[in-house]
Amino acid sequence: xxxxxxxxxxxxxxxRDYVALRDVQLRSALEGERGLxxxxxxxxxxxxxxxxxxxxxxxxxxxxLDGLAELMAGHDVPCFVLEERAIESLTxxxxxxxxxxxxxxxxxxxxxxxxxxxxxxxxxxxxxxxxNVGAVFxxxxxxxxxxVLLSPRCADPLYRRSVKVAMxxxxxxxxxxxxxxxxxxxxxxxxxxxxxxxxxxEDAVPLDTIDADVDRLAVVLGSEGHGLSDHWQDSxxxxxxxxxxxxxxxxxxxxxxxxxxxxxxPRGRSGETAAxxxx
Amino acid sequence: xxxxxxxxxxxxxxxRDYVALRDVQLRSALEGERGLxxxxxxxxxxxxxxxxxxxxxxxxxxxxLDGLAELMAGHDVPCFVLEERAIESLTxxxxxxxxxxxxxxxxxxxxxxxxxxxxxxxxxxxxxxxxNVGAVFxxxxxxxxxxVLLSPRCADPLYRRSVKVAMxxxxxxxxxxxxxxxxxxxxxxxxxxxxxxxxxxEDAVPLDTIDADVDRLAVVLGSEGHGLSDHWQDSxxxxxxxxxxxxxxxxxxxxxxxxxxxxxxPRGRSGETAAxxxx
Numbered sequence: 001x002x003x004x005x006x007x008x009x010x011x012x013x014x015x016r017d018y019v020a021l022r023d024v025q026l027r028s029a030l031e032g033e034r035g036l037x038x039x040x041x042x043x044x045x046x047x048x049x050x051x052x053x054x055x056x057x058x059x060x061x062x063x064x065l066d067g068l069a070e071l072m073a074g075h076d077v078p079c080f081v082l083e084e085r086a087i088e089s090l091t092x093x094x095x096x097x098x099x100x101x102x103x104x105x106x107x108x109x110x111x112x113x114x115x116x117x118x119x120x121x122x123x124x125x126x127x128x129x130x131x132n133v134g135a136v137f138x139x140x141x142x143x144x145x146x147x148v149l150l151s152p153r154c155a156d157p158l159y160r161r162s163v164k165v166a167m168x169x170x171x172x173x174x175x176x177x178x179x180x181x182x183x184x185x186x187x188x189x190x191x192x193x194x195x196x197x198x199x200x201x202e203d204a205v206p207l208d209t210i211d212a213d214v215d216r217l218a219v220v221l222g223s224e225g226h227g228l229s230d231h232w233q234d235s236x237x238x239x240x241x242x243x244x245x246x247x248x249x250x251x252x253x254x255x256x257x258x259x260x261x262x263x264x265x266p267r268g269r270s271g272e273t274a275a276x277x278x279x
Numbered sequence: 280x281x282x283x284x285x286x287x288x289x290x291x292x293x294x295r296d297y298v299a300l301r302d303v304q305l306r307s308a309l310e311g312e313r314g315l316x317x318x319x320x321x322x323x324x325x326x327x328x329x330x331x332x333x334x335x336x337x338x339x340x341x342x343x344l345d346g347l348a349e350l351m352a353g354h355d356v357p358c359f360v361l362e363e364r365a366i367e368s369l370t371x372x373x374x375x376x377x378x379x380x381x382x383x384x385x386x387x388x389x390x391x392x393x394x395x396x397x398x399x400x401x402x403x404x405x406x407x408x409x410x411n412v413g414a415v416f417x418x419x420x421x422x423x424x425x426x427v428l429l430s431p432r433c434a435d436p437l438y439r440r441s442v443k444v445a446m447x448x449x450x451x452x453x454x455x456x457x458x459x460x461x462x463x464x465x466x467x468x469x470x471x472x473x474x475x476x477x478x479x480x481e482d483a484v485p486l487d488t489i490d491a492d493v494d495r496l497a498v499v500l501g502s503e504g505h506g507l508s509d510h511w512q513d514s515x516x517x518x519x520x521x522x523x524x525x526x527x528x529x530x531x532x533x534x535x536x537x538x539x540x541x542x543x544x545p546r547g548r549s550g551e552t553a554a555x556x557x558x
Binding site for chain 2: 245
């Protein structure tokens with residue numbers, strides 16, 4: 001059982017994993033240095049535990065203790081109990097769904113590891129918005145993709161907001177951070193992937209003409225503001241566009257990812273889509 | 280040209296259209312009572328003006344004036360000029376992209392009006408999140424759907440956050456607020472629509488088995504927390520599910536909307552998808 005630690009003072013140093021959760025810059029530095037990430041809400045905390053992540057501590061108001069006792073059982077770490085107002089002043093926001101937990105940040109697998117055996121991957125270049133990163137993970141997982149690769153500057157999938165929007169899919173879906181971004185088109189090609197650069201370019205091929213039976217596909221999506229870099233647009237095996245109505249200039253990157261992953265989902269491997277024919 | 284009004288005091292009563300823009304409850308009441316909505320950022324303000332919406336005023340810091348003069352030309356309303364800090368204390372947040380504008384809230388068309396001539400509509404039941412509503416509008420517009428119908432309690436597409444996420448597509452895509460929600464399945468059926476209730480129910484038909492050549496389709500999506508009501512699930516012509524990988528329990532409603540609208544987009548009407556065959 002966790003060790004219940006009732007505290008009055010939100011400035012208590014034992015609570016430092018939880019300070020200023022809405023301050024993205026501060027949290028990015030702090031979580032990297034200390035090797036932690038934060039999960040918010042019972043559902044997400046539960047999924048992190050189920051996926052084998054190691055908690056450092058829990059934090060909640062008194063009234064959530066009973067309901068979450070079963071969840072915390074077997075984890076010999078502190079459970080800090082604080083008044084809701086003190087939690088708010090510590091974290092900087094009102095925690096709606098009871099519990100917070102700090103977890104050890106895992107060491108990421110190598111790019112080679114996540115590509116081994118994968119048939120469908122998504123590659124994200126420099127997404128800045130954690131909500132978008134979380135939403136992409138959720139769709140990528142839903143449509144049976146195997147892994148995600150991130151550019152060096154892409155926003156963190158284990159940032160609290162990403163984790164929450166992803167509904168915990170960041171815990172299940174393997175992902176790796178690429179160091180040599182420039183070489184990535186070659187890396188993927190050598191690993192047997194056909195790379196698809198998602199773009200708004202008018203001479204790109206429409207998404208619905210891509211053969212979804214190809215064995216290994218990598219869907220590459222660019223940042224919210226500028227889309228994919230020239231390097232990727234020049235180096236990918238195919239430039240692919242999602243056909244849109246006149247006067248509409250773009251889709252949100254999370255919507256693009258959902259549509260591309262749906263359209264290119266692996267077929268015939270699991271029961272749920274095997275029986276269906278043309279769309 | 281707008282009438283430049285330089286102000287020092289963020290409490291000036293002339294600025295009252297812009298108070299507390301992050302306070303959803305207050306804004307919902309205030310915008311309804313005064314018949315206004317707020318557009319944020321040059322791009323969105325431009326689209327509102329292009330779509331013919333009538334501005335009540337503009338609000339910006341001095342340094343944005345030159346760049347936006349052309350945009351405001353021809354609109355004989357006040358342009359309030361305030362220091363950035365005063366704008367922040369008035370609105371409650373840091374305005375990144377220069378301009379805000381208050382517009383007259385338009386009278387919505389009737390349900391009958393938006394259904395006339397429409398081939399594809401989306402129906403939203405009780406979505407609570409403005410970001411989701413905006414994201415749905417953006418995807419719905421991108422894939423050539425003709426209109427959106429909203430349940431009485433569905434979040435407001437003209438709330439600042441919805442408008443921003445929708446990238447102005449709320450200005451172009453006709454939508455109506457339904458009064459008699461209970462009768463909506465019948466209303467749509469009488470108007471010649473096949474209604475598709477999007478659900479996670481295991482006995483629902485998979486999305487990719489739906490014939491996308493059907494003339495009139497209404498895609499019905501439920502709220503973030505509970506999905507579609509029993510009434511809709513019982514009354515729709517078809518219950519439809521998006522096949523997902525094992526262990527994944529749901530998609531975000533905006534992702535579901537993007538995938539469903541993509542899959543069921545009207546074919547053969549415009550050039551961009553006419554040439555493509557099976558999905």
